Each structure stands twice: as structure tokens, then as C-alpha cells.
Amino acid sequence: MSAVTGVMPVAPTIFNADETLDLDGQRRVLDYLVDGQSDAVCILANYSEQFSLTDEEREQVLRTTLEHAAGRLPVCVTTSNFSARIARERSLRAQELGAAMVMLMPPFFGATMKVDEDAVLEYFKRVADGVDIDIMIQDAPMSPTALSVGLLARIAREVPQVNYVKVEMPQAADKLRSLAATAGTDLPGLFDGEEAITLIPDLEAGARGTMSSCMVPDQLGQIVRDFHAGERDRAVAAWEDLLPFIHFENRQCGLRATKVLLKEGNIIGSDTTRSPIGELHPDTRAQLIDIAKRKDPLILRWA
Numbered sequence: 001m002s003a004v005t006g007v008m009p010v011a012p013t014i015f016n017a018d019e020t021l022d023l024d025g026q027r028r029v030l031d032y033l034v035d036g037q038s039d040a041v042c043i044l045a046n047y048s049e050q051f052s053l054t055d056e057e058r059e060q061v062l063r064t065t066l067e068h069a070a071g072r073l074p075v076c077v078t079t080s081n082f083s084a085r086i087a088r089e090r091s092l093r094a095q096e097l098g099a100a101m102v103m104l105m106p107p108f109f110g111a112t113m114k115v116d117e118d119a120v121l122e123y124f125k126r127v128a129d130g131v132d133i134d135i136m137i138q139d140a141p142m143s144p145t146a147l148s149v150g151l152l153a154r155i156a157r158e159v160p161q162v163n164y165v166k167v168e169m170p171q172a173a174d175k176l177r178s179l180a181a182t183a184g185t186d187l188p189g190l191f192d193g194e195e196a197i198t199l200i201p202d203l204e205a206g207a208r209g210t211m212s213s214c215m216v217p218d219q220l221g222q223i224v225r226d227f228h229a230g231e232r233d234r235a236v237a238a239w240e241d242l243l244p245f246i247h248f249e250n251r252q253c254g255l256r257a258t259k260v261l262l263k264e265g266n267i268i269g270s271d272t273t274r275s276p277i278g279e280l281h282p283d284t285r286a287q288l289i290d291i292a293k294r295k296d297p298l299i300l301r302w303a
Helices: 023-035 055-069 084-097 118-126 149-157 172-186 199-204 217-228 232-253 256-264 280-296
Strands: 041-043 073-080 099-102 133-139 162-169 189-191
Touching: 041 055, 041 099, 041 149, 055 073, 055 084, 084 099, 084 118, 084 280, 099 162, 118 133, 118 149, 133 149, 133 189, 149 162, 162 172, 172 189, 172 199, 199 217, 199 232, 217 232, 232 256, 232 280, 256 280
Parallel strands: 041 073, 073 099, 099 133, 133 162, 162 189
Antiparallel strands: none
16 A cells, blocks of 8 residues: 555646647646645546546546656546446556556446446456556545445455545545444545545544645645644644635535636646536636635645
């Protein structure tokens, strides 16, 4: 196990105004994350608009990120697919190019195509065949395939590569606490998600880190470090100060917030998201930038 703790932000996929890939922008985002002391980075996730990329574009983002990271921080690559065969191929490719970890959701398609617990276990066994790096399971509301605490513990026990889980379900802290008690050392890498909107309760429940957006990873990383160093009051105060900012991102903007701020900070040239995802309303955009300026995040002053 690579023992990643702290903050593992999800890097957006950067597009030019015409929706083509901006690989130079992708590199600049990575440099910003390295300078912000991110503990790792995740690419090709749902927050990265992976659902709008061709296979060729996935390969370009994968290669560009791993080559530019050059060992400066671990890279987690999302390799989800309903097909165990395709997910395994993606995972092996990520491993071949130097990824430290892969992340997958359980198999599902749409709101109704889901599988039972035995099929989920078999899926991860097939995906893990030949994969030597760590696997993170993403437990998110997007999937109708349920991941119970008992099932996650069983997968971690029977598939040694599964050392991490990202929990971003309602009442995440309760689930993390139960996982810590049930899976124990079989599943040491407990993370939360949802832009760290429930970070402190989740850390208190046993989370080792957070998979946030790229909006304030420098500050979130310090919060996690302070918490694990026993500086709970400092961590709580810092998180509570950030919480309205994170809440605005999570509830008003979604994945568009990070791109808006990356552009506002001159890290990237365009905050384009691929159609049919539209732009933020001008009022929402202005409010986001106003809140950000009051928090003085690295994203607005790095460049």
C-alpha cells in the first residue's frame, strides 16, 4: 500500500474555448497542485468530465499527467467502466504509465442497470487480476449499485489490492466509522469526497484524507495534517472558516467552480465545460469569485 493520506484533489480536464483538450493548461494545473503541497492528484474522475471524453482523449490526459508529474506526487487514475474487461485494461494501462492508484465505481449503467453483491465482488476480482498498484473504490450516489459496509469489507479482505475507499454518500461519517470497525487493517485508506463539505466529522470517524476539488487543496491539506497531528481545534476552526466557500461550490456551482477560479487566477485560459454542461450564471460566477477573494486561496495568486 502506498499510504496516501491528506488531500487528493480531483484535477479537472482542461478544454480550450472550442472544447478541444488544452494539455498545456492540464500541465499548469498539475504544477499548481504540486506547489500547493497536494498529497496526490486524481484524474479522469466524474468531476474531470470523464464521461465526455473519447478513449483517445483519455489516453492523452493520462500520458500528459503522468509524464508531467514525473514522480512529484502520486497520481490516482479513474478507470471505471461497466465492463470488468475494459476497466481492467484501463487499470493496467494506468499502471504501465506509472500511476500509483486506480479508482473505480461499482458496475452500473444509468439508474436501473445494477448488479448484486456477489457480482460486485467478482467484478473487482477480475479488474484486479494483474494489477499491482492500489485500488480505491468510489462509493457515490451516482451509482444505483449499493455498496454495503459488509460488502466493502468483504472486497477488501478478498481482493488485496483494494486498500482505499472514497465515501461520499449521505451520512458519510457513520459509514466511515462502521467501515473502520468492520474492515480494520484490510481497508486502511478511508477517504471522503464531496469537496470536503463534511471533512471534520469524517476525519473524526476515521478518514485519513479527502478527495476534494482543486479549489482550496492547499488549505484542506493543512487542515488534515493539523487534525492528525492532534491540533483538532486549529483544524476545526480552519475548516469552519472555509465551509461557506465549499458549500457554495458544492451546492451552487458543481464542477464548474474550480475551472472558473483557475481561469480567474490565470492558471488556465478557458473555463470551458463540454456541452451540454452550460456556463455558470453571471451572478453565480460573480458571487463565487467574491467569496474566493475573501478567502485568499492559492488558486487566485499562484500564477
